[in-house]
Amino acid sequence: MSTCATASRQLTEPLAGTAAPARTWLLIEQPGPWGANALTSSHLDPAVGRALDEATKGTGVRIALIRRPGRHADCHEPALQRIFLAHTAPGRSWIRTTALADPAALLELDLAALGAGEHGGLWEPYAGDPLALVCTNGKRDRCCALLGRPLAAELAAAGGTEVWEVTHLGGHRFAPTLVVLPYGYAYGRATAHAVKEALEAARDGRITTAHCRGRSAWERPAQAAELAVRALTGEEGADALDVTGTEGAAPRWSVTVAHTDGRAWRVEVEQGAAAPPRPESCGRALGTPARMDVVAISPLAARAAGVSRPS
Template sequence: MSRPAAFRCATEARSRDDQLAGTASRAHGWVVIEHPGPWPFAGFAELYLADDLKHAVRQAALTAGMRILLIRRHGRQPRRASRSWGVLRYDARGDHRQEWGTWSQESDLAEIIAAIDRPGETGHPPLYLACTHGIHDACCAIRGRPIAGALSQHWPENTWECSHVGGDRYAGNLLVVPDGIYFGDVAAPTAVTVVQQLREGLVAADHLRGYADLQPAQQYAVAEVLRRFGPAGRHAIRVVATKRSGDAWSVSLACDAPLPSRVHVQLKVVALPAARLTCLAPAETRAIEHQTLEFVAET
């Protein structure tokens, strides 16, 4: 007798046609720490480091609105005496700043705390982070590793595997930092196309989960503009007003040409039927999605 196929949350999400837009995790910056070994289940929180050091780094990142991710290169890598860390800041004008350092012993990571308080430097290229956190969710590794492999062939210096970014069922997940762009349901060939578009200055609605600096309803409204009017620059759509009344939202956007100059999106948040949302979920829970009630574009 054949064994039943293992439950895979990303496969089930595709069968339900789960909505991508409006699902990006919020952040205004990222601390990335190179860790070539297996990911601990809880990422940085479970690294074999002194508790007081981990607490200090986590508190500094939290205060600055930053998320901490572990990173590693794709495939087998030679053992090195030192590894990299970086502090990457999002800027609403696109003036993103980064600061990088190295660590060979855990005390070196204390420099991250000081770096969080410094402005950093412009001119660094973005990173393409493919979530491969298989111990957290099998779908992340199964679908994330091919993304990392494909991007590494084209942009090896920019590409890293990373620990959990949120949204297991949207695997493969691709995060571009410090731009703060989340993509989901990405396969290897798609990832190359997505990054090629980004390098040309464009973001398309396909596979877009959202921008990390925006609230979910705002992320959804931006994705609606891109879906209706085509790809646009990361900062070509700006939120100018947001109002909420219960489950209803009103989001007003200012856009650069050739997009409409103003767009107003009325939407509502709807609770979905209960489902298993991750591979390891012990029970069903209810997710939400956004639905457009009215879309008005002004030229």
């Protein structure tokens, strides 16, 4: 059976610059079945789901439901639902967590502040393993179920990591997809081996670029630019690089990527169209999704005295 993921893989569609932008993630544990629009089609009160969806718009906060890997027949609601907040900006990444009896309490959050990375001591700091969120919502796209659920189950069975299924990460055709928090790097066409390597690296404050779609803290051109600098320099430190400026508009941007050691690069990114046409999601008409192509990288003058430019 042909699927959107099969077509994308066979056409070698690039992964860089395809992550869903989200400076901050708000994750609500919600067991049981999920519909295509899980915030209003699950055991979560649909009125609460709609209100939270509306409240997060324009704040930089992306909201999603999560559940533990396994079978998801109709079930009783847990007394308390685990909640995670994760901010993904370089040098300021964090995860806070709590358990709530009623997710409606989340409507009282200052979402604009949380989107800007200001938690104000909210809840408890999360000090466990990096969170691995694997997209598995088959009602959204069958590839997420067919490819995501086995991956989530294998990672959970292996132990030693914090694995959750998640409702939607975007980019069904790159399934199985996942995002690793707190750093917010998203991955596509993931294998269990590659994910384990990515999680081990995240524990050490590093990132792996194999199968990487980009860091969710940034928009798509900046994601592609940062990954291109990593490829150029071999830099693995999760917080070593930051995007300090983006100029221009579609179809061309000039992105400045800076290193904590003072080096910086100007990266030229062009928006192209993936050809030939392919389905962006199973069952949908063929299309030519946008792709982010890095066309030039040039070093800039060192930003700090005493820091030499690379040879």
